[in-house]
Amino acid sequence: MAIHLNRRTMLALAGAGAVSLATPLAAQDTALRLAFIPQENPEKLLGDIEAITGWLASEIDVPVEGFVTIDHAAAVEALRNGDADISFMGALPFVLAEAEIGAVPLLSEVYRDAPSYTGRIFVRRDSGIAGLADLRGRDIAFADPISESGYLYPLAEFVEAGLIDGPGAAEAFFGRVFFAGGYQQAMQAMAEGLVDAAGASQYADLLLTPQQQAQVTWIAESPPIPSHVVIARPGLDAEVQDRFTNAMLQLNEPENRDKLRYLYGPDGYVRADSAAYGGVRDMARRYGLLE
Amino acid sequence: MIQKFLGAFIAALASALVLSGPVAATPAKEAPWLPEAAAYRLTLFLANLEPLPWDDVGTAWAESYRGSEFAVGALAWLNGSSDIGPAPLLNAITRKDRQAVFAEATRLIARRIDEELDRAVMADDPARAQQAVRTARELYRAFADGIAAADPDASRRIGLAWLELNSSTGSAGVLGAGATPASRKTMEAAREVISGYLAENYLVDDFAPRRTLSALPETVVLSGRTIEVPPSLPPGSDMFDQDPLPRLVLNFEEQGIDETDLPLVAYGDMLFDSAQIFGNPAQDLGVACSTCHNRSDVNQRLFIPGASHQPGAIDVDGAFFNPIFNDRRDDPIDIPSLRGLRFTGPYGRDGRFASLRDFTRNVIVNEFGGDEPTPFMLDALLAYMLEFDFLPNSMLTPDGQLTEAAPEAAQRGEAIFNTPFAALGDRSCASCHVPDTNFLDRQAHDIGSVASAYDGARTGAMDTPTLLGTAYTAPYFHDGSLPTLAAVVDWFDESKALGLTAAERADLTAYLETVGAADEPYETFDAENTAFRLAFSELTTFASTLNTLLPQRDAEHILLLTDTVAADLSADASTMSNLAARPEVYALAERLAEVGAAVRGEDWVAAEASWTAFKSEADAIEERAF
Numbered sequence: 001m002a003i004h005l006n007r008r009t010m011l012a013l014a015g016a017g018a019v020s021l022a023t024p025l026a027a028q029d030t031a032l033r034l035a036f037i038p039q040e041n042p043e044k045l046l047g048d049i050e051a052i053t054g055w056l057a058s059e060i061d062v063p064v065e066g067f068v069t070i071d072h073a074a075a076v077e078a079l080r081n082g083d084a085d086i087s088f089m090g091a092l093p094f095v096l097a098e099a100e101i102g103a104v105p106l107l108s109e110v111y112r113d114a115p116s117y118t119g120r121i122f123v124r125r126d127s128g129i130a131g132l133a134d135l136r137g138r139d140i141a142f143a144d145p146i147s148e149s150g151y152l153y154p155l156a157e158f159v160e161a162g163l164i165d166g167p168g169a170a171e172a173f174f175g176r177v178f179f180a181g182g183y184q185q186a187m188q189a190m191a192e193g194l195v196d197a198a199g200a201s202q203y204a205d206l207l208l209t210p211q212q213q214a215q216v217t218w219i220a221e222s223p224p225i226p227s228h229v230v231i232a233r234p235g236l237d238a239e240v241q242d243r244f245t246n247a248m249l250q251l252n253e254p255e256n257r258d259k260l261r262y263l264y265g266p267d268g269y270v271r272a273d274s275a276a277y278g279g280v281r282d283m284a285r286r287y288g289l290l291e
Numbered sequence: 292m293i294q295k296f297l298g299a300f301i302a303a304l305a306s307a308l309v310l311s312g313p314v315a316a317t318p319a320k321e322a323p324w325l326p327e328a329a330a331y332r333l334t335l336f337l338a339n340l341e342p343l344p345w346d347d348v349g350t351a352w353a354e355s356y357r358g359s360e361f362a363v364g365a366l367a368w369l370n371g372s373s374d375i376g377p378a379p380l381l382n383a384i385t386r387k388d389r390q391a392v393f394a395e396a397t398r399l400i401a402r403r404i405d406e407e408l409d410r411a412v413m414a415d416d417p418a419r420a421q422q423a424v425r426t427a428r429e430l431y432r433a434f435a436d437g438i439a440a441a442d443p444d445a446s447r448r449i450g451l452a453w454l455e456l457n458s459s460t461g462s463a464g465v466l467g468a469g470a471t472p473a474s475r476k477t478m479e480a481a482r483e484v485i486s487g488y489l490a491e492n493y494l495v496d497d498f499a500p501r502r503t504l505s506a507l508p509e510t511v512v513l514s515g516r517t518i519e520v521p522p523s524l525p526p527g528s529d530m531f532d533q534d535p536l537p538r539l540v541l542n543f544e545e546q547g548i549d550e551t552d553l554p555l556v557a558y559g560d561m562l563f564d565s566a567q568i569f570g571n572p573a574q575d576l577g578v579a580c581s582t583c584h585n586r587s588d589v590n591q592r593l594f595i596p597g598a599s600h601q602p603g604a605i606d607v608d609g610a611f612f613n614p615i616f617n618d619r620r621d622d623p624i625d626i627p628s629l630r631g632l633r634f635t636g637p638y639g640r641d642g643r644f645a646s647l648r649d650f651t652r653n654v655i656v657n658e659f660g661g662d663e664p665t666p667f668m669l670d671a672l673l674a675y676m677l678e679f680d681f682l683p684n685s686m687l688t689p690d691g692q693l694t695e696a697a698p699e700a701a702q703r704g705e706a707i708f709n710t711p712f713a714a715l716g717d718r719s720c721a722s723c724h725v726p727d728t729n730f731l732d733r734q735a736h737d738i739g740s741v742a743s744a745y746d747g748a749r750t751g752a753m754d755t756p757t758l759l760g761t762a763y764t765a766p767y768f769h770d771g772s773l774p775t776l777a778a779v780v781d782w783f784d785e786s787k788a789l790g791l792t793a794a795e796r797a798d799l800t801a802y803l804e805t806v807g808a809a810d811e812p813y814e815t816f817d818a819e820n821t822a823f824r825l826a827f828s829e830l831t832t833f834a835s836t837l838n839t840l841l842p843q844r845d846a847e848h849i850l851l852l853t854d855t856v857a858a859d860l861s862a863d864a865s866t867m868s869n870l871a872a873r874p875e876v877y878a879l880a881e882r883l884a885e886v887g888a889a890v891r892g893e894d895w896v897a898a899e900a901s902w903t904a905f906k907s908e909a910d911a912i913e914e915r916a917f
Contacts, residue, residue, distance in 0.1 A: 047362075071418050073466045096466045141454060145462045146469060178454040181425060185457070194450045203870075210862035214877045289468040 031063035032056075032240065035075040035087035038068055048262035055259055059247035062240065072097075079103060079233040086236070086244060088264065091226045091280045092148050092289070098277075099290055102234035105272035106245050109227040111203075115270050116224035118202040119149035121157065122190055125217045129196065132161045132220050138196035139176040141186040150183055152283055153222035154199030161220075167287045183207060191216055226276045228264065245271065323360040325426065327373075328433040329526035330356070330365035331400050335504045336525040337597050338389055340610040342619060344597055345387050352377070352384070357527035357594060375402050394498045397506075401493035404430045408482045411460065417473060420460035428453055431485070434493060437506030441518040445488055445508070452484035522572030529594045529602065530582055535813035536822075537588035537763070540630070540680040551835040558840075558852070559675025561833035562668055565855040570660030573612050578659065580672075583626045586814070587679040589764050590626065599623055604771050613660035625771030630760050631681040634729045640769040642735040642754035648673055667848060681729070681759045682809030691726025697805045704802025707795055714787045720799075723755045730758035730806060739786055740768050761807035776803040818868075826863045827876075830856050831909050834883060837902050846890050849898075853887030872912070879908050 034053065038045055049066035057064040067084075069075040072093035078084035080101045089097065097103040108115040121140075123129040129138070135158075143150025158164040164173050171177055178195060180186035183204040190198035191212045198204070202221065205213050230248065232241055250256050252268040260266055284290035324332065333351035337344055354364040361368065366377055380399055383391035407427035414420035431453075439446040459477035464470035492508035499512050505520045524530070543553060550557050562568055563580045583590050583605065591603040598606045606623035608616050624640050637645045644650035651672055655661040664672075686697040693705055708720045715722075724730040732755050741751035753769050767773040773782055777800045784791045791799065816822055833856050840849045861880035864873045882905040889898035 047360075071463060073463065076466055093465050096468060100466060145471065146465045177458075179458045179462075180454055181421060181428075181457040185428075185453075189450065189454055192447075192450060194447060194454060206865060210865045213865045213873075214861045214880070217874070284468075287469065289465060 031065045032060070032086065032244065033078075033084045034064065034066040035078050035084035036066055036068050037072055037075055037088060037090075038070075052259060052262040055256075056244070056247055059250065060240075060243040062243070076101060076103070079231070082233065084233065085240070086230060086232050088228065089231050090148065090228050091277060092146060092152070092284060094229045094231055095277055095281045095284055096290060097231065098274075103231045104234060104236070104241070105229050105231050105274050105277070106241060107230040107248050107269040108272045108276070109229070109264070109266035110268040110270055111227060111266055113267070114224070115227050115273075115276070117149060117227055118224055119151075119153035119157075119199060119222040120202050120204070120218040121154050121220040122187060122198045122200065122205060122216050122218045123196065124190065124193070125215055127196060129219065132158055132163055134219075135197050136163070136173055137175050139178070139194075140174050140197040140199060141178040141180045141189040141195045142199040143183050143186050143201075144179055144181065148225050148280065148283070149201040149222070150186065150204075151179070151199060152287060153225055154220070156283065156286070157220045157222055187216075223279065226280060227266070229272050229277075230269070324356070324432070324526040325429045326355060326359070326361050326363065326365040326368035327400060327403060328430050329359065331396050331433045332523075333525045333527065333596055334392060334396050335506065338392065338504045340597050341614075341617060342621075343387075343389065344621070345384070347597060348392065349384050351596075352380070356525075357596070358529060359526070369403075373403060373406060375399060375406060389504075390498070390500055393501065393504050397493050397498065400430055400433050401489045404489060405486055405494075408456075408486060411456070412475065412478050412482055414460075414473075417461040417463045417470075420473060420478075421457065424453070424457050424460060427485075434506045434508075436523060437520055438488075438492075438508055440520045441507050441511040441516070449485055449488060452481040456481035456485070522575045524576060525596050527594070527596050529592050530576075530578070530590075533585055533590050533592055536816075537586040538682065538809075538811055538814050539586040539588075540682055541678045542680045543678055545680065550832045551838075553674075554836045554839040555671050555674045556678060557675075557832050558667075558836045558848070559671035559673065560829070561836070561852055561855060562672050563675055564829075564833075564859070565851065567851055567855050568655055568661050568664060568668065570613065570662070573659040574661075578612075580654070584629045587629045587632075587676075588760070589628050591765070593626065601766070601771055603766065607654075607658040612658060616657045616660070622770075624769050625766060627756065628760055628764050629676060629679050631729060631757060632679045633677045635731060635757055636733060637735075637754060640753055641750075642733075642752075647676070651676075665847070667845075668851075681757075682812055684759070684806075684809050686805050686808060687759075691728075691730060691806075693802075693805065698801060700798045700801035701805035702802075704798035704800070704805075707791070707799045708802050712787070712789050714789055720783075724758050731755045740772075740782075758803060758806045760809060760812075762804055763807075763809070763812045776800055776807065779803070821868055823863060823867045826866070827860075827913070830860050830863070831913075834905065834909075837886065841886075841895070841899060841902060844895060846893075849890050850887055853883050853890070857881070857883040857887065872915070875908075875912050875915075879905065879912060882908060 034049070034056075036045060036049055045068055049068070053064040053066045069078060069084075069087075072089060075084065075087040075089065076093065076097040079087055079097065086106070087103075089103075094103065094105060098105070111117055121132065121135075123135075129135060142154065145151055152167075155164070155167065155170060158170070158173065159166055164170055176195070178186075178189065180189050180198075183200040184207040186198040186200050187204050187208055189195045191208050197219075202218075205216055205218075208216065232244075248269050249271070251260055251263070257268075260268065281290060323329075330352045333356060334348055337347050337351065352365045355361050356364075363371075366381075369375065369377055377399065380392065380395040383395045404427045407423045407430065411420045411423035411427065414423060431449075435446070438449065456478055459474040459481065461473035462469065462471045488508070492510055495509050498509060501507075501512065507518055507520060511518060541550075543556065544550065550560065563584075566574045566577045566579045569578060583593055589603060593599065593605060594602045595605065595611070598609050598611050600621075600623050604623040604625050606621065608618040608620075609623075610617045627640065632647065636647060637643070638647055638650035644653065648669055651669060652664060655664050686694050686701070688694055693702055697705075708724075711717045711719045711722075723732050723734070723736060725732050735752035735754050737749070737751035738753070739751065740753065744750050761767070761776065765775060767776065767779050768782075773779050777796070780791075780796050780800045780803065783789060784796055814825070816825075833852065836852060837849065840852070857880045860883065861877055864876040864880070867873055867876065882901055885901040886898050886905065889895070889901060
């Protein structure tokens with residue numbers, strides 16, 4: 001996108017509650033500040049933020065502001081220095097933020113009734129590729145080198161199968177390894193025959209045309225990956241955390257579900273279970289991202 | 292009925308997903324067109340219409356396209372994100388110079404791609420480089436289908452270059468961990484593949500004249516080769532996303548008769564959903580009868596730039612669908628509902644066709660450029676469409692009187708509806724919208740709702756529309772110029788000087804809303820009755836006509852069926868909530884395609900065997916897959 005985000009604050013959007021006569025919580029006499037990571041059209045995200053912060057402000061009686069950061073690192077930095085109270089985050093950056101600044105998980109996204117998903121290795125059905133070993137010397141496109149389901153977990157399947165010694169040894173097994181920039185780009189490259197396989201989210205084939213979907217299949221699937229998480233900075237008042245969390249859980253109610261589209265489009269939220277991210281911590285250690 | 296709607300909707304959605312943003316945890320949503328790429332594609336589309344709607348071309352660049360996620364149009368967007376000025380393009384638009392507009396717009400997009408590639412190569416961190424690559428690639432989307440159609444080798448080369456380019460931007464890692472540096476040399480080499488092709492094909496000084504504007508590369512145009520670029524609709528088009536889904540009331544179904552026992556009706560049902568009966572571009576775009584008249588009702592969202600002046604309206608005798616039928620008049624009409632069709636003749640907004648058969652043939656052959664339908668096809672389509680019933684309405688008796696369930700205001704309004712007015716020639720609303728004949732009189736009247744086509748013209752008469760079901764078919768009048776039933780009442784009161792008080796107008800509106808209401812206007816879905824289940828049931832019903840057609844060795848109509856249903860079945864699998872069962876549905880679709888392949892090879896034994904297998908497998912899926 002051509003929007004050029006500053007390192008930290010794109011803008012602060014005051015929710016309706018920010019100018020309301022709502023009685024602020026004693027522990028939160030200033031606005032609750034939410035950091036968002038752009039995943040698609042940043043301009044649309046700004047509109048979404050305005051809508052959701054306005055609703056949240058009315059629900060928790062605290063002014064709510066939202067701003068877009070350029071990436072996870074900027075969001076974590078904002079949490080660390082108090083510029084943000086809460087941030088939306090992927091599972092991997094969360095476990096690193098947890099280790100680095102003591103970030104607290106509040107909520108996990110739910111998709112298709114589960115707060116988790118998987119990564120898969122997709123191939124074309126007419127490729128003759130039946131198993132991971134068949135990809136020796138062949139080209140593969142992953143989504144991004146820091147994507148859980150679009151790289152780390154699918155690649156680990158090759159390690160588990162004994163085809164790759166470990167992270168960093170992928171090039172010796174495959175022909176070429178590309179990072180396409182996203183699930184859809186990786187899947188499209190596979191479907192069009194630019195590469196032989198794609199590593200992406202279990203749902204990534206839904207990003208292809210219906211005709212293409214019928215032409216692809218998957219040959220390996222990772223263990224469940226905890227879905228994206230909403231985290232709080234350490235020290236955020238417990239009552240504020242509760243009110244925010246309870247308000248977010250109201251999004252599961254039928255009358256509020258239409259608002260989920262303003263928040264990366266999950267099917268709902270559940271309270272986060274920190275233990276569920278143990279596998280991600282292990283994966284981060286395996287890739288040398290976490291000590 | 293639903294399967295074409297769903298399948299094509301997903302096709303439209305997925306085709307829009309040419310590019311999307313960074314990695315998300317779940318399926319990405321539809322990627323928006325970047326404003327300048329959208330304006331370019333709109334310009335190509337509009338400039339192929341005759342007469343060319345120049346105002347719309349200007350608007351394409353000045354305003355954000357319909358449904359855009361971007362608040363601003365291409366010009367404002369360029370002003371904020373690019374150093375490339377649009378003055379030469381705007382000058383060409385002002386001069387209404389079609390070739391110059393094409394040349395300037397094409398060069399502008401190519402320069403924008405280069406500009407973003409420059410930014411990518413110069414970026415000092417991976418995030419910015421990837422952002423620039425992503426933007427460049429989204430702009431490339433404006434040319435991609437032309438290159439893919441004309442020059443597959445180049446398309447593949449460039450596709451690999453995008454992969455190479457993105458891969459070589461490096462990674463910022465996660466919070467500093469796992470960061471990798473960019474490879475400038477690789478980036479520049481990949482970029483050169485893309486920029487070199489752009490320079491040769493889209494940044495040329497003088498483009499060869501084109502009869503049809505498209506994104507075909509210049510070198511291919513100069514070669515004189517005939518290249519068919521698959522038809523596409525421009526950004527802002529909306530054909531399939533209809534929610535809630537209108538409820539379909541079929542007479543036989545309400546009586547408990549199974550459609551599989553009515554093969555002619557079932558075949559007509561299939562044809563109503565088949566794009567195969569139309570010519571191109573409608574066929575390739577998946578346009579079927581049900582695209583506009585979904586579930587016998589109205590697709591209120593349908594919008595095609597240049598052919599629709601508002602959602603739910605379409606100019607079916609314009610330049611796009613069948614140029615030979617282009618009447619060169621900008622006269623889109625509001626799509627009428629087909630409910631109760633056997634009671635609503637004559638057909639067409641002005642009642643120009645007394646015969647539904649003639650009307651249907653005109654739609655297929657003239658409006659949408661299809662081949663001449665066989666008598667069997669027309670018989671089947673009519674057999675099906677004549678089953679369309681009005682929506683049950685418990686506030687109305689069969690002879691059009693209000694029941695006790697109707698609100699009091701409507702009861703008062705009923706009296707006004709039946710009151711003769713001197714200004715109406717001592718006629719009442721009920722004189723034309725006759726309650727005991729489904730609120731119509733099967734005649735055309737000039738009520739002054741149509742602007743005169745020329746001095747002395749007597750062309751304003753429109754067929755009296757039924758009032759049944761109209762609570763769900765807004766807007767109103769032939770051109771959809773009145774947004775609500777209240778506006779319709781106001782229009783009559785003011786234009787005919789009826790002298791109604793505000794209270795009387797409210798009561799009359801309440802009456803219209805009551806007459807136009809229904810007990811269950813929309814299809815209701817839940818965990819059991821899913822959209823896919825409905826589609827699956829309909830598609831297997833369509834296929835059941837093979838029980839009749841195979842013994843008759845009717846190859847022509849068998850192939851029309853298998854081509855339509857196999858493709859739709861496969862496409863609809865993507866809408867299944869039970870994703871794990873998709874392969875079974877793909878296999879079932881292939882089984883039906885095998886029937887078609889065997890018939891093409893005149894191997895009737897194999898065709899019968901595949902059909903038997905299809906039935907068995909369909910039954911098994913029906914039991915397991917939902």
